[in-house]
Structures are given as structure tokens and as C-alpha cells.
Amino acid sequence: MTVDGDWLPRLVQQAQRGDRVAADRLVADHNNCVRSAVYAVTGRVDVVDDIAQQVWTRVWERLGTLREPSRLRSWLYTIARNTALDVSIAGRQLAAREGSLEAAPQPATNRGVPDQTAASGEVRRMLLQAVQSLPATYREPFVLRHLEEWSYAEIADVLGLTVENVETRLVRARRMLRETLADKVKI
Amino acid sequence: MSTPADKLEHLFSRVIDAEATPDERELLRSVLDADADTRELFEQYRELDAHIGRALRQSVHTTPALRPRLGVWHRIGRPLAVAAAACLATFFWLQPRVANQPPTDGSGPAQAAATNLFAPWQQSVDVVEPVPSAFERPEVELRGTEKDWIVVPADQPGQFMIIEVRRVRTHTVAVQQDF
Numbered sequence: 001m002t003v004d005g006d007w008l009p010r011l012v013q014q015a016q017r018g019d020r021v022a023a024d025r026l027v028a029d030h031n032n033c034v035r036s037a038v039y040a041v042t043g044r045v046d047v048v049d050d051i052a053q054q055v056w057t058r059v060w061e062r063l064g065t066l067r068e069p070s071r072l073r074s075w076l077y078t079i080a081r082n083t084a085l086d087v088s089i090a091g092r093q094l095a096a097r098e099g100s101l102e103a104a105p106q107p108a109t110n111r112g113v114p115d116q117t118a119a120s121g122e123v124r125r126m127l128l129q130a131v132q133s134l135p136a137t138y139r140e141p142f143v144l145r146h147l148e149e150w151s152y153a154e155i156a157d158v159l160g161l162t163v164e165n166v167e168t169r170l171v172r173a174r175r176m177l178r179e180t181l182a183d184k185v186k187i
Numbered sequence: 188m189s190t191p192a193d194k195l196e197h198l199f200s201r202v203i204d205a206e207a208t209p210d211e212r213e214l215l216r217s218v219l220d221a222d223a224d225t226r227e228l229f230e231q232y233r234e235l236d237a238h239i240g241r242a243l244r245q246s247v248h249t250t251p252a253l254r255p256r257l258g259v260w261h262r263i264g265r266p267l268a269v270a271a272a273a274c275l276a277t278f279f280w281l282q283p284r285v286a287n288q289p290p291t292d293g294s295g296p297a298q299a300a301a302t303n304l305f306a307p308w309q310q311s312v313d314v315v316e317p318v319p320s321a322f323e324r325p326e327v328e329l330r331g332t333e334k335d336w337i338v339v340p341a342d343q344p345g346q347f348m349i350i351e352v353r354r355v356r357t358h359t360v361a362v363q364q365d366f
Contacts, residue, residue: 032248039247048247127242145204146240147247152206171193171200178235 012069027056030076033148037080040143042088043132051087055080077158130180138173141166195225199232331356 014022031052038051058079066075131139141155150158152166159166198215201207207215219226337350 035247035249039243045246123238124242124246127239128246131239131243143243146236146243152204167197167200167206170204171196174200174232174236175196177239178231181235182231 008072009069012063012066012072016063016066023060026072030073031056033073034076034080036143036147037077038084039147040140041081041084041136043134043136043139045128047087047091051084052080054087055083058083074158081158126181126184130177133180134173134176138169138176141169142173142177145170196232199229203233203236 011022011025015026034052034055035048038048038055039045042048042051055076059076062079066072068075131143134142140159141161144150144155144158152163152170155161156163156166161169195218198207198211198218202212202215215229219229332353333356335352335354337352339348339350340346341348
């Protein structure tokens, strides 16, 4: 994960020098990574857009401090994770004062891809709820594995875990999801 | 202490995530061949994984809104179109209006110049109606003016239109210093 090819460091350096085209390219190439990180931490699709915006704002503020452009993905992930955690903590504090965030209505999650049937939309909603119900420690590696298709070693690197830890968390996440969904969704 | 079930789930996980070694994949294959229940359990895990992965990608990831890469013709097309529009506008702006031309009796070259941008330029003059004497103004000299005449050749040789003008006499003063 430390090397993404020669083009990435060049792209980062161009963006650091203020090249707008390079900056646009960085966003286009890494926006899904940022969104995955936000979702992995929060487990909520409805907040991903807002938090991802905040993440990119922080990224542009700090891009000049990135010393190893080849490690852009880890660096981005760290910023996205911290931003999502900040927002989550703020959200929990707000929820403690005004009521549970869990009870907040969730917008439709079928952005972009129209459902073929209402049933498939319902199944997807249940699957996402099950992922959301996972403890964050299990959800994070699970989401990274499925959205970013990172290897155990890559996940371990960004989360500061051992490979064995990542593997154990993935096994437990799968077990929990199966137990949660076994009687709800016909697999 | 991990149980056989734990070990089996770890093996499932490693195979599903493509992290298993060839030996582990072979081991799982032999286990699945030997036990239908284990095979069903593995299929459940695998399908659940695929379903959730799909649901996550559809919900969290956006289709990247990349700008289409413009081809050469697309890139130069807009400047070319702007240039062509400018040329067209200039052409129409410069094109003389035939309706505004004076009568064309005996003024063939002038008419040609008026309708054809590439025809040689011919000087033409306005036809001035003779002013009835009743309307002639009295000669009035204005102080501080001097007479001048503008002589314009007419259509026929030896005919001229003379315009008398009185222009204000001026003189120059050298500026001695800025003020």
C-alpha cells in the first residue's frame, strides 16, 4: 500500500503546488476511499456526503504537510477517520441532549442505482442495518475489506492492528452478520 | 483457545477474502467435499458476503463524476466556432447596405462597390439639389473666423461641389510650466 505507482507522488506534488487539474484528479480517484472510511466509522449512509465534504476541506488545508505522497491513501484514511470520529462524537453529545441519533429517520440509500424491485431495496436496507449494528471495531475492517477490497495487511496498516487481529475481527463480523440476518434474509 | 468451529470460520474467511494459501484452499475443498452441512454453511457465508458487498458499494460509493476526456476536435472545436462566428459577424457588419445607397443613375462603379466588397473602390458624391435663391442666407461675417472651402469633384468633368465653411480661428500657446 505504500507505493501506488510513480504517477501518484507526481500528482500529489502537482496538487501541492496548486495545480487545479491534479487536485480534481485526486478527488475523483480517492473520493470513494474517503466515503468508505467515513461509512466504516459511522455506519451511516446518510451522513457520508456531509462528512466527506469536511474531510476534503481538511485535506486541502493540510495537503502541504504531506511529506510522503506515496502514502496518500493512508494519510487520507487517517484524516477521514478522525473527521468521522469527531462528527460522531459531536453527534453523540448532541443526541445525549436532544434524543437518540439512532432514532433519526434514514434517507433512502439507493443512490445512483435504481432498485429493480421494492424487495431488493428492502433487502439492501436490512443488510445495511445489519452492518450498522456491528460494533465499530468489527465494522471498520469489514467495510474496508468489502468496499475498498484491501488486503488484511493493508487494513492492519491503516488501523494500526496486526494481521491476525484484522482476521479475527472479520471472522466475528461475519458471524454476527450471519446471526443477525439468518432469519430475516433468505440467503 | 479456538474451537474447530472457530478454525473453520477463519478458514472460510481467509478463502472468501482471497487470503488463503493453496494448502488452505485445498484443505477447505476436502472438508466441503466430506460434509454437506459445512458446504451449506460456507455457501451461506459466501453469498452473504457478496450481497453485503454489493449493497455497500451501491449505497456508499458514488459513480465518479469524472469529466469526459475531450478529444482533439472537441478541444479545438469551441475556439474554431468562436472564430468562425466572429468572422461571420465582421463580414455582415462590413457588408454595405444597398438600400441606403443614392440613386445609381450613371454610377455603375459606385453601385458595384456598394454591393461587392471586392470591387475596386470608386469615389462618389452626393447629389445636391440647388438651393432656391429665396432661401439663401445673408452673408454674415463672424468675428474670429476664417473662410475655408471644401471642393468635391462631381460626376461630370469640370463640375465641383464647393462647401464653404467658416472655422474658428485658433492659435497655439506654449505651455511654460506644469500647473
